Amino acid sequence: MAKLVYLMRHLRESGADRKLQQLILELAEASKYIAHTIKTGEMGYAGTSNLYGENQLALDLLADKIIKDRLDHTGLVSYMISEEMNSIVSSHENAMGPYSVCYDPLDGSSLIDTNLSIGTIVSIMPGKQVLQPGKNQAAALYFLYGPRTELVYTVGNGTHIFVLNDAYEYILQSEYVTLNGFGNIYAPGGLKQEWTASHTLFINHLEDEGYKLRYSGAFVADINQLLAKKGGIFTYPALKGKQEGKLRMVFELFPMAFIIEQAGGAASNGTLRILDLEASDFSQRSPIYIGSKKEVALAAEFLKRI
Numbered sequence: 001m002a003k004l005v006y007l008m009r010h011l012r013e014s015g016a017d018r019k020l021q022q023l024i025l026e027l028a029e030a031s032k033y034i035a036h037t038i039k040t041g042e043m044g045y046a047g048t049s050n051l052y053g054e055n056q057l058a059l060d061l062l063a064d065k066i067i068k069d070r071l072d073h074t075g076l077v078s079y080m081i082s083e084e085m086n087s088i089v090s091s092h093e094n095a096m097g098p099y100s101v102c103y104d105p106l107d108g109s110s111l112i113d114t115n116l117s118i119g120t121i122v123s124i125m126p127g128k129q130v131l132q133p134g135k136n137q138a139a140a141l142y143f144l145y146g147p148r149t150e151l152v153y154t155v156g157n158g159t160h161i162f163v164l165n166d167a168y169e170y171i172l173q174s175e176y177v178t179l180n181g182f183g184n185i186y187a188p189g190g191l192k193q194e195w196t197a198s199h200t201l202f203i204n205h206l207e208d209e210g211y212k213l214r215y216s217g218a219f220v221a222d223i224n225q226l227l228a229k230k231g232g233i234f235t236y237p238a239l240k241g242k243q244e245g246k247l248r249m250v251f252e253l254f255p256m257a258f259i260i261e262q263a264g265g266a267a268s269n270g271t272l273r274i275l276d277l278e279a280s281d282f283s284q285r286s287p288i289y290i291g292s293k294k295e296v297a298l299a300a301e302f303l304k305r306i
């Protein structure tokens, strides 16, 4: 029987800063409570809306609170911001922690009533600045709450997948996960009627090449599918009248771009590498083309054509 590799051991052997290891372990503990509340919690609306005018579910707020309360007194975090908060929050440690954390506590939460997989996405920046270029991230991770609860993380030394076992321990499933140069699945993003001509041409090309449409409505589950199937592309493009697309840079795109690049893939806004970008504010969105290098490069070619 293969030796079990627990998360703590893998982090220790990753060479990451000890406080960063500890921060990831704290987030892993928080994920266990979120996984439990998804199974048992109230699925209704909270009667409030976030900064973006999106109705908040009770679970959105509960997941947000679980993470915030967990990080608040660790001494590891200076500032934190989430999709559900209206402003950047300093920790109770008088913002003395070595890291700042940006997170989407429940990505795909509009799917909760469908019982499809949803997740938590986390970006960890060094120091006190939440707004930094994506390439400055110290770590990126996500939790996927599906038939199995998974943790996928990178600290810049490969992308690694863990599964939560019956004893509520994260056990290594596969390390140094890599995407193939190309795949055979794609996610189109947005409404077809709002696509630009160049995005439409790109999607039609993928279809002509026999790529299969795989789009769940949860970014975190769709990215996880690219890792599991070792290739393909997820897109959420610039749309007519919404040039910035839908997904948010600091909460969703920076962490997923780090994870996918560490798995040998690529992530762009259609022309520029996502990790080279810097958000001017935490609500900034961007078009996204992320996955195998071949498809991301091909998208850039199509987007140049019109």
Ligand code: AFP
Residues within 6 Å of the ligand: 106, 107, 108, 109, 110, 111, 189, 190, 191, 217, 218, 219, 220, 246, 247
């Ligand atoms: P929710 O968190 O509101 O469910 O939105 C999920 C999401 O931000 C991302 O996870 C999906 O990829 C994307 O929206 C789906 O957007 P559409 O509903 O416009 O397809």
